[in-house]
Amino acid sequence: MVSIETIKAAQAGDREALIALLRDIESHVYRTAYYILGNEQDAMDASQEALIRIYTKITSYEEKALFKTWVQRIVTNICIDKFRRTKPSVSIDEHEMVFASEQDVEAAVLRKDAAKDIHEAIERLPEHHRAVVVLRYLNDFSYNEIADTLNLPINTVKSYLFRARHQLQGMLADYQKGGVRG
Numbered sequence: 768m769v770s771i772e773t774i775k776a777a778q779a780g781d782r783e784a785l786i787a788l789l790r791d792i793e794s795h796v797y798r799t800a801y802y803i804l805g806n807e808q809d810a811m812d813a814s815q816e817a818l819i820r821i822y823t824k825i826t827s828y829e830e831k832a833l834f835k836t837w838v839q840r841i842v843t844n845i846c847i848d849k850f851r852r853t854k855p856s857v858s859i860d861e862h863e864m865v866f867a868s869e870q871d872v873e874a875a876v877l878r879k880d881a882a883k884d885i886h887e888a889i890e891r892l893p894e895h896h897r898a899v900v901v902l903r904y905l906n907d908f909s910y911n912e913i914a915d916t917l918n919l920p921i922n923t924v925k926s927y928l929f930r931a932r933h934q935l936q937g938m939l940a941d942y943q944k945g946g947v948r949g
Contacts, residue, residue, distance in 0.1 A: 769834055778826050785825065789818055795835070795906065796821075796842045802901040803846040805890040813849050817842040832915055839906060840916040843898050850894050888938040896931035899924055 769791050776784035796817050801810035820841050828837050889897055895917070902908040902916060910928075914921045 771830070771834075774825075774828065774834055778828065785822065788825075789822065792821070792835075792838050793818060796838065798905060799839060799842050799901055800846050802886070802889060802905055803843065803894075803897055804850060805886070809849060813842065813845050817845050820845070833912065835906075836908075836912050836915045839902060839908070839912075840918075843902070843916060847894055847898065884939065888935050891938065892931055892934060895919075896927050896934065899927040900931045900935070903928060 769788055773784050773788050773791075777788045793814065797810055797814040800813040800817070801807065804810050804813060817838075821838060824841075828834065832840075889900055892900060898917060899913055902913045903910075908916065910921050910924050913919070913924045917924070919927075
């Protein structure tokens with residue numbers, strides 16, 4: 768992750784440090800945006816907006832919070848605002864795949880179907896539940912980091928995660944039984 772020296776250099780106006788900092792965080796920003804918003808185009812727009820905001824506000828970052836928490840707060844807030852303005856639509860990219868055997872094809876299709884189902888289940892969660900799931904399980908944030916990022920009490924974070932897990936278990940019950948959704 769980003770070093771404090773790089774952050775301080777970027778805050779002091781070092782253009783190369785700022786570019787390195789933005790490059791280091793852009794994939795994390797995009798991943799969060801994609802899972803909250805649910806489609807590539809909206810995620811790219813939100814990521815770009817978040818990176819611009821980080822670029823323009825880097826001097827306002829204070830070491831009171833972890834840098835990744837500060838960054839995730841920015842991208843999450845942008846995504847939640849964007850989500851409220853427009854409801855997301857699912858966009859699954861189709862890629863040509865080459866496999867050695869039929870078993871490889873079947874395994875790849877099952878993995879892709881499972882990933883699609885999980886993504887769609889996350890998309891159906893209420894926006895705050897979705898945000899805590901993305902921060903916890905995709906960005907590996909602690910409860911405290913999620914609370915700081917979303918400006919929520921820690922018990923609310925725990926409650927949202929509990930409810931989100933329960934909802935996801937219901938939506939993905941066929942996988943728990945070893946079956947395939949149909």
